[in-house]
Amino acid sequence: MTRAATTAPPATQISGQPYRLTAVLALLGAGLLGVGTSLHPADANPGVPAAAFSEYAADGRAGWVTAHLLQFGGVASMTLAMVLLARAVAGPGGAAWARVTAVCATAGFATAAVLQAVDGVALKAMVDLWSSASDDRPTLFAATLAVRQVEIGLDALLALVLAAAFLSLGVALLTAPARSRGLGGLALATAAAAAANGLALALGGFSNTAMLATTASGLLGLAFLLTAAVWSWRRAATRQE
Incomplete structure (x- = not known):
């Protein structure tokens, strides 16, 4: 018993690592989302396809792809943070919610990958073809608009899936030990905004x-990430004491 107690790593040292990560x-995640969004062309009204496509065509392909990869x-990063946070705070009654968060966050990650393949690669290629074409522009415009509709569908589903992830994370935080209720409330508010955005x-x-x-949901998401970063870092420091 003495030897096991000597060789086993301290429990507080292990429990602080997930919070720090x-x-x-x-x-x-907050930094990448902020920078990527700031690099995305946003002067034209996205609801007016011709104006939006003209603006997108004027943007260089490297810059466009970079913005979407960011x-x-x-x-x-956000979905990984959500999964780790849900698992870290899960108490005896929160393990199920942590699993739901992991499933929904993973689905959100996969949806985001497909969305960026469509928006960050396919749409830009079609916009450039339409912009540079001298003949058959109406047909190319219609094809580009079809890609745009796929993007909208993926964007809507991404918002709804992330809403489910934030909802389950919020419940996990609210059922966790004290000092996580404010963060849980912010997660629920983000879930509501994301659901409204998706619909x-x-x-x-x-x-x-x-x-x-989209703006309201994005701002709440950034606020949650920054608040979660501060809260988790303090929690890690507390666990080390």
Whole structure:
């Protein structure tokens, strides 16, 4: 018994590691999403395809792909942080919610990968073809618009899947030990905004209402990531004491 106690790693040292990694991933996710979004062309109204496509065509392919890869990296970091956080805080009654969070976050990661393949690669290729074509432009425009509709569908589903992930994470945080209830409430607010965003996109495409919902959802998501980073880092420090 004495030997086992001597050779076993301290419990507090192990329990602090997930929180520290969660903090790093949450901060990284917020940074990547912020930079990627700032690099994305956003002057034209996305609900007016001709204007949006003209703006996209004027953007260099390298810059366009970079912006979307950064956004994908941000979603990847965010979903990993959500999974780690749910598992770290899960108490006796929260293990099931941690598993639900992992499933929904993984689905969100996969959906984001497909979305960026369509938006970050396929749409740009079609926009460039349409912009540079001298003949048959209406047909190319229709083909580009079809790719755009696929993008909208994926964007809507991504928002809804992430809403489910934030919802389950919020419940996991609310049922965890004290000092996680504020973060849990913020996760639930983010889930509600993401769900509204997904429904608005599914029903109206890139309408003004959907864009407002996207902005609100994005800001709440960034606020959650930054708050989770601070909370997790402090939690890791507490576990080391």
